Amino acid sequence: MLLVCLLRLARYGWRELVVAAAVLVCGALLFAAAAPLLGSIGNWNLLVFFVGLLAFCVLAGVPIAFCFGLCTVAYLLTTGGAPLAVVPGSMDQGMSAMILLAVPLFILLGHLLVTTRMAHVIVEFLAAALGHVRGGLNYVLLGAVLLVSGISGAKTADLAAVAPVLVPEMKRRGIDEGEIVSLLATSGAMAETIPPSIVLIIIGSVTGVSISALFAGGLLPGVVLALALALVARLRTKPQANAPARPPARAVWRKFAIAIPALALPFVIRFAVVDGIATATEVSTIGIAYAVLAGLLIYRHFEWHRLFPMLVQTASLAGAIMFIIGAATAMGWALTQSNFSMAVAHFMQSVPGGRYGFLLVSIIVMVVLGSVLEGIPAMVLFGPLLFPVAKSLGISEVHYAMVVVLSMGLGLFAPPFGLGYYAACSIARISPDAGLKRIWPYVGALFAGLLLIAAVPWITLALVR
Template structure:
C-alpha cells in the first residue's frame, strides 16, 4: 500500500463516519505490516506520540472549562456582563459576546463554550425577542474565540506537533482573538442600530456591584493562566494544573462544588480527552509513514514549481485548510498536515508562530462549516433547531471572521507583535 492509496483509504473511512482515530490508525497498521514493520512498533510509535509532558495541558485545560460550566462560573460572568451593559441598546447581544470573551480566558474549547453558555445566552435572547438565527449564529460564532484566545487547546496541540513554544503561540493568539471579538462587535453594532425595538434598561449600580463581587474570583483565572505562562512562573502544563486547583477552590467557596458535580466534570473531561488522545496517537503513527515517504520534500518541490511568492503560498494554504476543515476534525488536520507543511512554510520565509496562528484560525472557522462542523451540531442540539436554521444564522457572522483571517495573513506583525515584545 503506497501513501496515495493509504490517504484514499483514510479519506473513505472518514467519509463513512468511522471515528477519526480508528480511521487513521487502522490503515497505518496495515501499511506498516506490508512494509515489514511489526504491529508492536506501530503501536509503540502511536503511544510515544501522546507520551508528552506538554500534552498534559490538554486534559487539564479541558477540565478547567468543564468546571467553569458546572460550578456556575459561566452564569456569574453572564450576570456581570448583563449588569455592566444594561444601558446599551441591544444589550443582550453584547452580553453574549462579552461573556464568550470572558469565558475564553478559562476554556480553550469552542464546544465547551457553546454547550455551556449557549444554554444561558440563547434562551435569554429569545425571551427578549431576538430572532433564533441571530441568537444561535452569534453564540456559535463567538464560541470560536475560546480556541484561539489562550489557553487554546489547538495551540497546545500545534505547539507540541511543531515543536514550537506554547507560550509564544499563546502570546501570538491574543491580538487575533481580540480582532475576532472586535469584528463580531462591529457586526452587532450595525445589526442593532437598524432595530430600535431592542431598547436599553436603566443602570442599576447595586446590581452591578453585587455582580462584580461575584465574578472577581473567576476573573482571576486568566491572570493565573496567561500571567503565569508569559512571566515564566509556570509552564503551560503547570498553569493548567494551577487553574484547575483554583477552579476547585472557587467551587468550594461558592458552595457549588459537590461530589456529584465533580464526578460529572471528570467524566466529561475523560470522554473529551480520550477522543483527542486517540486522534493524537493515530496521527503519530501516520506521521511516521509520512516521514519515511519524505512527503514534506515532495510537497515543497511541488509548491516551489508552482510559485515562489509567499502570499500565493498562504492563499493556497488557506484554501487547503478551509476545505479540510469542512470535512475533517481540526485536531486530526493539525497532526497530519503540520509536519508536512511546516518545513515548506519555513522555506517560504513564514515564521512558525505566524503559520500556527493562521492554521488555528482557519480550522476554527471550519467548526462552523458543514458537513463536519461540530459547533453547528452542538448549537443545533442546544437550541433544538434544525442545522439549516443554525447555518443561516451563522452565515453573516462569517464575514467579520473572514476579514480577520485576511488581516493576519497580509500583516504578520499583527500576529508577531506581542511575542516579540515579550521576548519570545
C-alpha cells in the same frame, strides 16, 4: 480496546454485523488483489489509502482515530513498506509528550467553571453592563466566549458554559434563532487562539514552538475577529421593543464585584504562562485549585454529586483526544516515510506569491481539513510538514500557527460539513436549518479578519517577547 469494541458491537443486530463484516472482508480481498498494481504506481497509492479510503471511512461514520488507524494499517499491509509493529510504537511516541498532560487538566477546569458558577457570574456581569444597548446580548456572548476561552481551553466547554445562560434571554427578546446559533458557532471559531487553547498546546507538542509564545500570540487575533463579528452583529440587529432599561450603576458595580474572582482567573493563567512563571501543565493545575477554592469559599456553590461524572467525562474526552493524536502520529509517520512530506513542501514552496501565496494556500487547505478532520488530528498530521516550510519562507512560526488554527476553526464551525456548527446547534437547542442561511455574513467577517491577520504579522507578534 477489544472488550470495548465487543461491547459496542453488542448494540447492533446480527444483520448489521454481517453487512459490516462483509464490507471489511471484501475491502481486504480487494486491496490484496490490487497490491501489485498499487505497488507499481509509487506514491500515487497514497491517494487510494489516505484520500479515498479515509474519505470513505469518514463518510461511513467511523470515528476519526479509527479512520487514521485503518488507513495506516491497510497501507502498510498492502505495500509492505514497514512492519506493523511500527504502528503502536508511533502511537506511543505521539501520546508521550509531557505537555499533553495539560489537556485533561484544562478539560476538567472547563467543567469546574460550570459547577462553581464562575462562568455564570461572568455572563451576568456582562449582561448587566451591555444588555440594555442595541445588540447588547450579542456583545455579551462574544465577550463571554473570549473570557471563558481563557479558562477552559476547550471550545465545546466554552459554548456549553455560555449558551445556557444567554440563549434563553436572547430568544425572549425576540432575536431570531438563526442569528443566535450563527453568532454562537462563529464565536467558537473566533476564540480558537485564545489561551489556553488545547489546539495551541498540541501545536507546541508536535512542532516544538514555545507554548508561552503561542499563548501570547493568540490574544490579539482573537480580539480582531471578535470586533469583526461584533460589527456584523451590530449591522444585523434591529431595535428591540422589549429590551430592558439601563440598570443602575450600583447594580452593575455590584455584579462586577461578585464577578472579580471569576474574571481574575483567565488573566492569572495568561500572566503565569506568558511571563514564564509556570508551564501550561502547571498553570492548569493552578487553575483547578483556584476554581475549587473559589467555588467552595467565595461562591459557595460546588455540586459534589457532579464530581465523579466530571472526572469520567474528562478521562473519556482526554482519552479520545490522546488516541486521535496517537493514530494521527502513526499516519503521519507513514506519510513521511513515503517522502510525501518532501512532495508537499516542494509544492507549497512553488506556489506563486512567495510567503503570501503560501499563507493563502495554507488557509484554503486548512479550512477544508478543519471541516473534515477537526483541528487536533489535522495539526498532528500536517504541523511537522508545513511549519518547516513556513520557516524557510521567513514566516514566524507563531504567526503561521495563528493562521492555520483560525483557518481550521473556520472550517470546523462553518456548515454544511463543520462538526462544530452542529455542536453549537445542539448546545443552543436550535435546529441547524435555522442558521444555514444566516451564518454566511459572520463567516465572511471571520474570513476577512483571517486575511487581515495573515497579511499583518504584527497583530500576532505584538505581545510575543
